Amino acid sequence: MGFLLGAMLLLSQQGILDTYSLQMDTILLDSLYSNPYADYHFPALIVTEAGACSCLAGFRGGTSLNLPKKSWKFELFDNTLLNASHILLDAQYRDLTLMRNVLGLYLTERLGRPASMTEHVELYVNDEYYGVYVQVERIDEFFYDRNNLGYGPLFKSVNHLGRFAWQPSDTLGTTGFESKRGSEAYLPLVRQLIDAVNLFTPLSIDQDDYLAYAAVSIAILDGDALSKNYYIHFTPEGKWRFYPWDRDATFGNTWKGEYLPGWTQLKSVYCFERSSLISRLLMQDDCSTQFDDYFLHAGEIMADELPFIIDSIFLDIQASVFADPLKQGTNDEFVEAVAVLRQAVIDRGQFIPGIAGAYTPLHVESMLLSECEFESDDDSVTVTIEFLEPAALANLHYWNDAVEVNSVEMNQDDQFGYVWSQTVNFPAIYENLLFSVGSKAQVGSGRSNSFSFYPLYGPPSSISRRVCAPSARRSSWQLDFTKLEVLSPVRYTLFLWSIPVVNTSDDLQDLSLCGFQTGDPPARVFAGAGTIVIPGDTIYLTNDQAMLELLLPGKTIVGDFVIDSPANTDLLLLDPSWETEMQVTLEEENPFYQSGLALNELMAKNDTTISDNYGEYDDWIEITNTGSNDINLSGYYLTDDAADPFKFAFPDTVIHPGDYFIVWADDD
Template sequence: MIGIIIFVLLSQLPCYSLSADPQELEYLREHPHQGIEIPAILHLESMDIPCTLALRGGTSQGCSKKSWHISLEDGGHILLNAQFRDPSLIRNTLGLYMTRALGFPAPLTEFVTLEFNGFSEGVYEHVERVDRLFYARNGTGFGALYKNVDTAGRLVCQYADTCGTAGLEPKIDSQPYACRILELIESCRRGDVSSLNENEILAAMAVNTAIWDRDGLIKNCYFHQYAGQWHFYPWDRDATFGNSWQGFYDSTWTTQSGLHDIGYFGASRAFLENPESVIALDEYIDQCASLMDGELPAMVDSFNMLLRNELCYDPYYEYTPVQFDSLCLVLKTDLLERAAYLRTLNLGSSSPVPVSWSISNCMDMENELHIELELAGPEPETVFILVSINGNYEIWHYMHKSNRNSCWEYDFEVADTTHFVNFVFGPRLSSLPFPIFFPSWAMRGYDSRPSPCPGARAALAPLEPAYFIIHEPVWCGENLWVLPVTNENSSQQDISHCSFLLGEPSGSIFFSDSVLISSGETFYLTSNAAQASSFYGGRVFGDAGTSFPSGSQLILQDPSWNYLHSWHITGADSLPPGEADIIPCEISAGAGEDWIELYNRGSGEADLSSWYFMDSSKNVSIIPEGTRIAPGQLYTAWENPPGQTFNQLDFSLNGLEDTLSLFNSTGTEIFKLGWSESWPLNSTGIMYLISPLHDYNLAAHWQAEDTPGTPGESNPGWKGIFSSVEVNLSSQNPSNGAFSFTYTSSSTPIEAILYDMSGRRIAGLPLPGTLTGTVSADFSGTIPSGIYIIYLRTAAGADTACLTVLNEI
């Protein structure tokens, strides 16, 4: 450690020097939170590098010293943290280092200075971006990446009027993978955390506890899916070690457990119900204690000497060098005290498990509610119950039990002004300094970020589930389905604070307050309400993180989350997605120029070889061998083809009333479409499906069209919503640097880049400007032997292929 101290004494901080238009720079400073970027030049090691400059951070953008995001022309990024609210500037660096010291991924950091147009901006922390370089360093690769930017993103289910991924921000081409993070949230709801990297989560819990981080698990972190597993990466650890996000210091932090926020994380209960996980968490906390009275005090000394003189020239720093010395000394002392306290923590056994619970009169509250809770496992010292009335901030109370063998109970007096109430159960063992909540995400500021919890309501109308008619679900593509439900009661029904479970494994849809379903109204349950709302005129409720629910049970739960009613969801589920995605989208019938147009609304290519059409008279027309439809593409079959390149339909269609079916090569029915005189086809002889997401079996979803229609072209008003992207090496591997690859994308723009394994951009790879193609490149003799990455980036997402170069080949 002496060598390190001598090094930092003699070293000088790296400097990032930028030039930018002074007026644009001032405008940028004065307009935070608007996503503004301005052009700039980065002067680095005698090179002038074009770049753009933007503000970064959340509430910190309102501080006088800003944090910055520098985007380089070659695709690189430099993230600079001001750490304005941390007077030591080193808390984030220490917190991230502790995760790495435990052996788990966390961004690297270094201290630098920054200047604009020759004027100093002071000392900054350069933090590593979570991107392909970070993946390569930590042994993973490209996959869905979501950043938790709000406590709503703590792997918690949302009400149906809120986006299911609220609080989670997609990063690096991850927008198409929202369904995957929804499936993770649903897995946590069910208590299945097998897809999460357990050791990374437990290490995060331990570090959070050690550094007294109030939101490190429930905000300011990344979830990254790679090879079927979700990884956890920490971020922003400045509000730690006794420092609040407002910049206030709490000297009592060294003897506070720091475990409370663990109970608000959506996966916590499932982990802490496992005795082996609790033992592992204890071990990680002990390792943190060893770091805090081992390496960290010496690191504080090193940073003290490295930064104290540089801070004298920081125009925003508010302390003198002597005061900075004092801040570092206090932090060192705190580390030793905290380490001693951590060694007194022993979490002991696993958490008690809720077996059943009940809330009296939950469908329509009376003067008093009686709540009962039955637990299995270790006997808790006490059981908290969190109560939110009419959506207000939660209040903590205690449950009671009359004897050891009885269940836990709580009585709640209902005021006349109470419309609904929600509860969370929190059993706590004597060895645990915090409760393990059910549901696992609990309540955290329910008034500002409400999350579904068991409860009770004052009914606005009766609820008779038997009058709900469940239609067949509509498959709308790989990541989107819709289930229509109709209220056939003669009066409206109240589903406020109830919930549906459907699919296998089950997804959930929770209703908030004042959700009344009118007589005769059809509403829609879906996996993605934002997408489905664009195509369905009725009310749409989501987002259920489950796959196509055909063949599963639809379960209606009352406000207490107990069973109320169930239905079997019909509809064929034997078709693979590639076949189920082929739908009829435009028809011309009865005019002597009959034709049928098919559309592939899926994300994969469909092989129609030897499929066949059949009408109501059992006439058959076979689709030729080798016929394929790419995603988003059309296939049109004509009774009288306008040319040799067009496909033949071997029978005519009746424009007044007919049925057209499509079967695959094994005789399985893909779809069956019937129409009658009431359908729009009869007004012009041509009709088209209004949206690829609509149920094609309903006449209201088709619209008449004037001759000649749009055969071979997209229907009027259609929007492209499905996307896919793929890149594959097509040449010999390894090669001498000359190689070929094929690519496919369902959207533009498309960009291909060659990187080495350090993340250095080697070159752009020119593409032919089409959605699919083959590309050849020759770098023989110009790049050294090694492994390279072909990175294909499009509006539809991204994909990679590995290339090995051996120059001796």
């Protein structure tokens, strides 16, 4: 240990930065570099200024894993050493200055909102100098404690679907958000937030967190923010908090590491315009005012403070960066990049007051399609949108599952700019077309700085990242909502219900791309392509599609509604263009079995939770008597195969009211 500490102190004389020294078996280290995408984490020893401890060491990051200089993660076995569970070291290879992430997170903290602390450090691996890294504070219990935040479910937006977009029911519905710190069971809370944002119901969020985050994102022109690279945290008070992350594609730097001259004069960025939450908030006068205040304050900090912070960081890291063997570029390029960044933050800070007050999303009164159901021939669709405020321009975006997004300018249909329309071809080779409208508001004699969209999240960033939108489709079966009979909701277990909808016609009913909305506050789901109900059959709307598929194998099921119960609320059925075609007030729930028997709970993949009398961990189903009389199970059967309804015969057993009976799925 003494030798390691001595070596660390000797080598750190290249600069004045804190130093980490990692000791790892060379075979394991070679394995890391040979398999950078394998997510390996190997035992190692980390030596710090405060002492040493064992750890698990590995690479971290996404697209950066293929770069010469890797980012690192050390999971500490002794959390008391640094009052932290992990050390996260960002290589910042694509940022020649190694400062952008530091400056971006600093701005959020200066605006009074929580953000990770950062520090430039040196790293040695097996006594070899690996260069300068940015240590970034992990979002975890230590971060919560430092910011006086309670513990709660945590999620990270990892791609551009993490912008609170509705997704078809044949997807997870929360794709784009990644559960962190064991929060998988709470993903429905994210789905609930997506509904609240897009249905304009009350939001349980810290508005200042998000407004400050958005203001900084525009101030530093973060091309990777708002629709990805941020954390959301559900606190014990039932409020969502927002924390920025990965602010290196900023201040004119792209995620590829390319510098954009003239960025200081730009007014908007893709991710800002596609954020449904910022559009929703900026439609409120109080939020719009607060956003402008944060935006102007960020500009002042950039012009007045950041140049001196850049100078200070440069003095601290210059010697260490010059000696960095893995950095991008030469020493002269590093010095030049810092000088360019220093002047750019001044220019941008001085430019911001001139563009404040003009981020104005438009409210949409209606968006109508001339027709939403077509047969097999080539045809066309006219899309008409009406705004509550005059628009300066409007663009129609359209796409399907096989074609990237196309865009065309819309025509102004009235004198003042409230109504716009455009007609596009609907070729016979396409099964569907989805539509979104981007618009800019009239602001004084000019226009808004950025586009806003309907739906709020706009078109997809790629066709593989599917979002829901008003649609036109081709189908061999015309949809007739008058032939659909909505039955009373059915309660299966404490956490599972469905709404049966029966096709009473003699024809198939194609519900592909149709929407369903119920609950108070409401939730909405959209059927995926190929959702067809045969005559006399039933489609089941539910809060847990995967669970109901276990109980009703082979049935057509659409979910997931994140509501406790649909009873005594209205059910809206929407056609593919999102027009409401049917509205029904739902009645009280009926239990699954009128006899009083109900499937109360089941567990699939029971690996370690509950064992049977033989110590085996088999899947199980729990049945309860919800009635007021004894029930003899003799004559009842249980099956997971619709073709074999008598697969398991219950024994001659009596369940008393309120009692439970467990069936172990072990074939015994």
